Amino acid sequence: LFRSTWFGCGYVPKGPGTAGSVAAIAIGIFLAHYANAIPMTFFWLAALMLRPAVWAAGKVATELATEDPQIVVVDEVVGQWTTLIGATALNWKSWLLALILFRVFDIWKPYPVRRLEKLEGGLGIIADDVMAGIYGALVLRALGWFNLY
Numbered sequence: 441l442f443r444s445t446w447f448g449c450g451y452v453p454k455g456p457g458t459a460g461s462v463a464a465i466a467i468g469i470f471l472a473h474y475a476n477a478i479p480m481t482f483f484w485l486a487a488l489m490l491r492p493a494v495w496a497a498g499k500v501a502t503e504l505a506t507e508d509p510q511i512v513v514v515d516e517v518v519g520q521w522t523t524l525i526g527a528t529a530l531n532w533k534s535w536l537l538a539l540i541l542f543r544v545f546d547i548w549k550p551y552p553v554r555r556l557e558k559l560e561g562g563l564g565i566i567a568d569d570v571m572a573g574i575y576g577a578l579v580l581r582a583l584g585w586f587n588l589y
Contacts, residue, residue, distance in 0.1 A: 441503075443514060444496035450511035458543060460513025464520035465539050472530045482524040486573070490566065493518050498562025508557065508565050515569040519546060522573025528584025537589055541576035550575065 445451060452459040471477035493514045500512050523542040527534045545553065546569060553575070557568035583589060 441496075441500060443492060444500045444512045446513045446517050450509075450513040456510055456513050457516045457546065460516035461520045461539055461543060461546075463513075464517040465535050468521070468524055468530075469535060477530070479525055479527040479530065482521040486518050486521040486525070486570070489514070489518050489521070490570075494562040494566045496562070497565040501561060501565060512565060515566045516542075516546065518566060519569030519573035519576075522570050523576030523580060525573075526577030526580035526584070528581060529589065531589065533589035534580065534584070537583060538576065538580055541579050542573055545572035545575040 442448075446460045446463055449459040449463045450456045468477065468482065471481060475481075496514055497512045500509055501507060504511075520538065520542050523538045524530075524534075527538060549557070549568065549572070553568045553571045556571050557564050559567050
């Protein structure tokens with residue numbers, strides 16, 4: 441439960457998904473500043489978290505008998521880190537853009553994001569956010585190519 445709520449972020453009363461995304465960005469900033477993380481670091485973080493995230497999200501969904509419990513925000517963390525893979529630079533503008541882009545695609549759910557959330561259990565909870573993160577990463581990369589951050 442602790443991992444699925446991303447250390448309690450899922451219990452934020454208003455906007456737990458945004459709280460999970462902000463926590464993911466905060467961890468990213470910390471890693472960039474203190475461990476010289478680069479955008480590819482977030483590929484590895486997302487990849488390493490994928491399996492445990494699917495398991496944790498599925499377990500909580502089963503325990504609460506809900507398809508996508510609002511308290512589960514580990515999906516936002518994985519999706520947010522997926523968006524950061526597309527950054528061409530890590531600075532305040534890219535952090536902010538990554539946050540906004542991921543949240544927009546996660547809320548909007550363009551094809552096939554909405555379809556992926558219909559997958560069973562934890563896989564559906566996580567897969568739609570990974571796809572929203574991929575869309576965010578592509579737009580973030582394009583904006584970086586045009587030196588817009």
